[in-house]
Amino acid sequence: MRPTTLDAGSIRLRPFRGSDIDWLYRVSLDPGLRRYIDLPSPYRRSDAADFVERVTVEGWANGTRAEFLTEDAATGCRLGRVGLHLRDDRTAEIGYWAAPEARARGVTSGAVAAVCRWAFAEAGIDLIEWRAEVGNHASRRVAEKVGFHIEGVLRQRLRHGTERADAWVGSLLPAEVTAPAPSRGSWPETASAQPWPAWCGETASSDATGRTTAADDGPS
Numbered sequence: 001m002r003p004t005t006l007d008a009g010s011i012r013l014r015p016f017r018g019s020d021i022d023w024l025y026r027v028s029l030d031p032g033l034r035r036y037i038d039l040p041s042p043y044r045r046s047d048a049a050d051f052v053e054r055v056t057v058e059g060w061a062n063g064t065r066a067e068f069l070t071e072d073a074a075t076g077c078r079l080g081r082v083g084l085h086l087r088d089d090r091t092a093e094i095g096y097w098a099a100p101e102a103r104a105r106g107v108t109s110g111a112v113a114a115v116c117r118w119a120f121a122e123a124g125i126d127l128i129e130w131r132a133e134v135g136n137h138a139s140r141r142v143a144e145k146v147g148f149h150i151e152g153v154l155r156q157r158l159r160h161g162t163e164r165a166d167a168w169v170g171s172l173l174p175a176e177v178t179a180p181a182p183s184r185g186s187w188p189e190t191a192s193a194q195p196w197p198a199w200c201g202e203t204a205s206s207d208a209t210g211r212t213t214a215a216d217d218g219p220s
């Protein structure tokens with residue numbers, strides 16, 4: 001499968017690049033993310049490099065994973081990640097997170113809606129499944145805003161380190177994808193009122209037009 005870039009208004013979804021590794025490493029150390037995402041522990045920079053340089057590249061190449069980095073379309077500021085595990089039976093499971101500084105602005109719900117639309121229209125997917133640990137209300141809210149039907153609880157279906165946890169499960173069909181309503185922290189209005197903090201300037205890899213710079217070229 002060909003690595004794809006999706007334009008979704010004020011955000012863009014693109015394949016990961018080598019120059020994203022340091023950012024991915026930093027965000028992956030966030031306790032709020034690690035609470036719900038099962039990552040190697042301790043998490044090292046080499047884990048981030050392996051994800052960017054091997055997992056995402058192989059996933060696109062063999063059609064089993066479509067991994068997108070979410071960035072601000074205007075500045076290239078990195079905001080989060082949306083990934084799909086694509087299965088042989090034309091279903092996929094979605095996963096996502098946002099950098100701590102980017103949360104509650106509608107970034108993830110907008111990004112998830114765009115990826116789901118693409119999966120149905122371009123990747124031959126008939127149904128997308130969502131699972132989250134019971135109690136992960138922010139994740140559930142994103143799924144609901146995009147149109148997922150919450151179907152119930154699967155007992156002990158998630159693994160987190162050595163522990164297991166009950167999972168909420170939901171699914172989305174092509175006709176159900178909804179344009180998410182703005183968040184309470186509403187995107188992009190809040191972003192324009194409150195410019196992204198310094199971490200964006202330090203790590204952003206695109207110029208003001210959204211074009212990537214030569215130094216940004218890396219595995220994708």
Ligand SMILES: CC(C)(COP(=O)(O)OP(=O)(O)OC[C@H]1O[C@@H](n2cnc3c(N)ncnc32)[C@H](O)[C@@H]1OP(=O)(O)O)[C@@H](O)C(=O)NCCC(=O)NCCS
Nearest residue numbers: 036097098103104105106108109132137138139141183184
């Ligand atoms: C879940 C997560 C991806 C949401 O990203 P985001 O960019 O903040 O999402 P959005 O801004 O698009 O929407 C978040 C919604 O959840 C709501 N929300 C946030 N925290 C909440 C909480 N504790 N309880 C209930 N709702 C909550 C927000 O108010 C918003 O809903 P609204 O638009 O109706 O106000 C982000 O919180 C995150 O990265 N969490 C850690 C990793 C994770 O849990 N990933 C999902 C694993 S299944």
